[in-house]
Amino acid sequence: MEYKNRSNRQLRPDVCNSKIERRHPISPSVIVIGAGFAGIAAARALHDASFQVIVLESRDRTGGRVCTDYTFGFPVDMGASWLHGVCNENPLAPLIERLGLPLYRTCNDNSVMYDHDLERYALFDTDGNRVPQELVVKIGEVFEKILKATNEVRQECNEDISIQQAFSIVFERRPELKSEGLAHKVLQWYLCGMEGWFAADAETISLKCWDKEVLLPGGNGIMVLGYRPMINTLAKGLDIRLNHRVTEIFRHHNGVRVTTESGSTFVADAAIVTIPLGVLKSNTIKFEPRLPEWKEAAISDLGVGVENKIVMHFDKVFWPNVEFLGVVADTSYGCSSFLNLHKAINHPVLVYMPAGKLAQDIEKMSDEAAANFAFMQLQKILPGASPLIQYLLSRWGSDPNSLGSYSYDKVGKSHDSYEKLRIPIDNLFFAGEATSALYPGFVHGAYSTGLQAAENCRIRVLESYGEHDVFEPATGENTASVPLLISKM
Structure with a gap:
């Protein structure tokens, strides 16, 4: 297969900040914004598919609205703590089983x-x-x-x-x-x-x-050791930059450029945005060109609650x-x-x-x-x-990295807003619990949308290279990937 010359696909240096980081030219590259469950899931999948991936996270830790605290000398989840749907249909089930993580069942039904x-x-x-x-x-x-x-x-x-x-x-x-x-x-x-x-x-x-929303069967259970072991496993070996607050996302037909609060700039073939809905609503991140009206409407129409x-x-x-x-x-x-x-x-x-x-x-x-x-x-x-x-x-509502706990349907607005928020724009993909029409507000919802965004991103980037069959997702015992389409706290 003939390889395209990648040099003509890079964003021009004159439109980039001088303080810039470029990805190695051998492999397709993706920037994942946000190191919560959706972002880490997406980064893991693309990394295992031989993509060069960098994760930019505004916090000083991974996990996002999943936060296991050890101040007391034992783990306590300050964000999501339940597994909603203790069943094989839950996309997190294979990872939980592989890690041998204990669950404490709080019920056997799936009542809302x-x-x-x-x-x-x-x-x-x-x-x-x-x-x-x-x-x-x-x-x-x-x-x-x-x-x-x-x-x-x-x-x-x-x-x-x-x-x-x-x-x-x-x-x-x-x-x-x-x-x-x-x-x-x-x-x-x-x-x-x-x-x-x-x-x-x-x-x-x-x-x-x-x-x-769709409720998985099997009732609910508390993660006895917290969600931290799962995040750590998924994040192992990934290039994650903490304390990197994104302020601007510039997209072009041949790539993306992401700028952080410190002035650092990163370029790649595509980006996956897993920024919490509350932060998207705050308009503290500039999209250039501006997001389409239908995308902005989806962000506005969805509610973000506080627990x-x-x-x-x-x-x-x-x-x-x-x-x-x-x-x-x-x-x-x-x-x-x-x-x-x-x-x-x-x-x-x-x-x-x-x-x-x-x-x-x-x-x-x-x-x-x-x-x-x-x-x-x-x-x-x-x-x-x-x-x-x-x-x-916890202060999820006032935390500038979340500005809310999770999404919900507001009066007079369409449930389709979740799907509209998920739809990609050119080489910009979206993931997170607020992009899941089936499982909004759930950890497994965030996780599954991260995997879905990664797969959609992988296909688009490789098609643009003319190399769709060159890089395939890694499989085997050492990967953390599970089926694509499967805090609340």
Whole structure:
């Protein structure tokens, strides 16, 4: 096969910054922007396909919104921590099996509303009284009836409305589904759980699209050792440049040029953008030429929610032996949930998980004030709580490297926006959880889009070289590749 002269494919030196890094001319080259699961998956696949790959990451670590912290002396995931879909269909399953990573199963179903079995939950009112289990189950059945009734509302509405509006319509039509007193508070807790799933408030969640995502079977499990071992395995041997914040992405028919905050410039045949949706929305990265209007509309139309964790380490376990503790209240904003991490990691740790407006409000507090707030919520239900000895906080909403936790469908916007965000533009490819129409917000969604972007990029670049059959993806025992098309926290 005749090889094309690559010299006529390079961007002209006069349009590049003098402080420039060029890829070796022998192999096709790709720049991956972002070292989260999508970026690392894409880089791994292309590296194993004999591409020259460089990964530019703004943080001082890999993983993105997957962040395993070892401050306590044992691993705690501050971002994504669950494997949603404990099954062979999950694209992460082969890697988990190969690494022998343990999972702690928190449930055996795949319900959108809660990732637990009800008997594993202990609910309390704000006076510390345990909510009878019979009432919890009963209101859970009522909540499911309400959701089914909102589907009828959805079919009747020509225009999209919010989940909150749909609930109001259902209550007007079927007043028997309304609850009062403690039952009403339990119902608000169920709504709080739904809001936590999307990391957004019910008034912003789309009725038409809230259930468009695909849920893998097998229930959910916590990564006992955290997600860090998987990231480290995928990243092994890759050229990853940390503390490289991208400020400009210039594309041309024969290549891309990426400039960082420090002034360094990198050129390659193509680029894969795995920048979080919140950062794309902030317009802190300049695209030259400007992204098409339909791409900008997709970025604007998708919602980005906020869910945080306040991890509380105690000297002993003083709470019931259940998966979760819950606080019921008059509004979903006032409800709380605590994950009993002791069940999974055998250390006395509870994780407070606020979402939506509550999470945003807590981010306005100092670390100490936020930790005290979480502890006060706990004291409402367990007055004899032991003092905190350590705590950790995430701030995904205000973190400039994320500006949000994960994506969701906003009212009045199309679910097709996920697919539009994924579609390549020339030699610029996109990946990440917000580009997955099937698995938005999930780690396996980010991972699978990274693999898909890598494959699409590989084909395009090799076709442009006229060498489509020269470089094939590496296979075998030493690769971390899995099938292409298969945090939430």
